[in-house]
Amino acid sequence: MDKWADRIRTVSSTSDPQAARKLAGDIYRAAQEDLDAERARAEYEREE
Numbered sequence: 001m002d003k004w005a006d007r008i009r010t011v012s013s014t015s016d017p018q019a020a021r022k023l024a025g026d027i028y029r030a031a032q033e034d035l036d037a038e039r040a041r042a043e044y045e046r047e048e
Contacts, residue, residue, distance in 0.1 A: 004028070 004024035005017065
């Protein structure tokens with residue numbers, strides 16, 4: 001997560017490490033939720 005926070009700070013105007021870390025965490029959680037939903041849909045379709 002720290003690696004992503006560093007990358008966010010590099011490309012953004014924020015120098016606040018906590019803000020960058022929070023954004024990285026938010027992005028990670030959103031991506032994980034999308035993957036979980038996609039897997040659930042695929043599993044549901046296989047069961048039908």
